[in-house]
Amino acid sequence: MVTKLATNLPANLCQKFLKTYLNTGDLESARHLFDKIPQPDLKTWTILVTAYTKQGYPEESIKLYTKLRQKNNIRVDSLVLLSVVKACAVLSDVVKAKEIHEDAIKVGFGSDIVLGNALIDMYGKCRYFEGAKRVFNELHMKDVISWTSMLACYVKCGLPKDALCVFRQMGLNGMRPNSITVSSVLPACSDLKYLNSGKEIHGFVIRNGMGHNVFISSGIVDMYANCLSIRKAQLVFDGMSQRDSVSWNVLLTSYFSNGDCEKAMNLFHQMKSEGVKLNSASWNSMIGGCMQNGRTEQALRLLVQMQDFGFKPNHITISSVLPACTDLESSKGGKEIHGYSFRHWFIHDMMVGTALVLMYAKCGNLNLSQRVFNSLPRKDTVAWNTIILANSMHGKGEEALLLFHKMIKSGIKPNSVTFTGVLSGCSHSRLVEEARFLFESMSRDHKIEPDADHYSSMVDVLSRAGRLEEAYDFIQKMPVEPTAGAWGALLGACRVYKNVDIGRIAAERLFVIEPDNPGNYVLLSNIFVAAKQWDNASHIRKLMRDRGIKKLPGISWVQVKNKIHSFSAGDKRNNQSDKIYEFLEELGEKMRRSGYLPNTDFVLQDVDQEEKEDVLCSHSEKLAVAFAILNLSGGSSICVFKNLRVCGDCHTAIKFMSKIVGVQITLRDSLRFHHFRDGFCSCRDFW
């Protein structure tokens, strides 16, 4: 009835009907009516845009606003902008944020402090501090909210130093921080581990009687846990006049981030027995804490318990527990979680989506990873970083580069992790010049100073490309202290390229930086063996014995019919062991005939040639691959996981296997994925 009349109704009556629908929450009828109005005026548009934002449909709000902008006869005002700014903040969509900012400039928001503040907040939520800074500088007058929003923006963007700077400046400008300012600045002290600044703010809180605010006191607990000790944090917590669930959750999280899982568990029991009202966040803290401390199984058990207590896992729960599915060991639980996120529409949450992209990539399925990424409604920096990293992990350096350029083109700003991802892609695909260009463009074009990780990545790029002297030269000239990562990359390449001199230097540095890492000793010993320097090799092995360092046992595992089967070198525990060794021997014959030469440089023991070949034959990855091939039952691809780097001989052998048996073999080692197909590996033999 109403919609039929709409074409004839005066504007103010239409608005009245619209409001009536909206008051009862009937967005659908409201939209229906709106669509029937021939020439809605700005006020009518604003009513609907605001309604969409308020009722939790930010996408619709922005869509409608975009439509409005296309109308040449209507100029947007600050009221409608305010609504759409809020919507954009919820979505944290930088691209849209910039467009809306442009519109706001046309309107001239400079004296509209409310719109200006909302814009700063929006940019903060989008993690785009440059935009926020521009708005902040353009504001003619600034109030506490302007300063606080700017400060919070810096914290969100990972720039705690700038946040503290804003905090000091607002004092100099005669602006008094309020309780929200204080609770926003505390995490900055926490991040920087600036105990003195933290104490200073604690003093300010006490002097101004803000100590009773739970937001603030919880922030102080967190600050002390990060900057000083969990004991001091506990003391402050004990002295708090008021505590809510969040205060308890903060302390709980602090114990976990201190690695004290036992204390955290105890605290959780205490919470239950003292009748503290548990909420989803308490369970999320427990699950997230267990995950960060490698207690995968416990996290999955808590996930079940949480539901027994009547709490539904939410998108935060899912994001934090999804990494549990990246090892095949927990793949069963992982599949359940995956199904759960589908059923509950968490797939559309950016963080869940991003965690899924990573999960699929880490499980060896780059295709699905890419598909989830493509289906993401919006892609932020973290999402792009993840897909770039996923491609790099799988040896797709060119794709990683392509994605990087796409990211820039779509208006998403790269951060330091982005460059770690692309550079690692370059190193796995031998893209030396591309990497050099990227590395130089970091500070020049993107204002990101390379850190130790980026320098290590460059060492890795040069090393894997076989430019060992250049890499060594680069290490010596780099302005930051070379990390174990840098020397490790160089040492690994020295094994591949059989360079004794540089390998020895790199290893000696590593023996100082990480004396307990057995991998370095093994690598150097392998290098000596390959160069037939038996004495040096046995010297290294003696060094290992003297220092009590044990070689980490290599373990490979593979899933066959929903069960995980794991293998160690020479393993005969599997009930198909006889068949496996028989098969490998048979296969070895065929391989030799097509040109395979066992490379005994990769054997540590002092045994004769024939025995060495036997040892090679029984490496865990070969056993797992053989087992998987024997149990293919019609399939054409297998996926094997190994805890250490793949052995060089196994790498060659598996290439032959893929050709002779005609299967696709995916092998994930500690560093990356190898995709073997028809006698070739995706890593192009630079593993």
Add this chain to the structure above:
DNA sequence: CTAGGGTTAG
């Protein structure tokens, strides 16, 4: 009318 605590990437 505008700002705050637990979650995602190495």
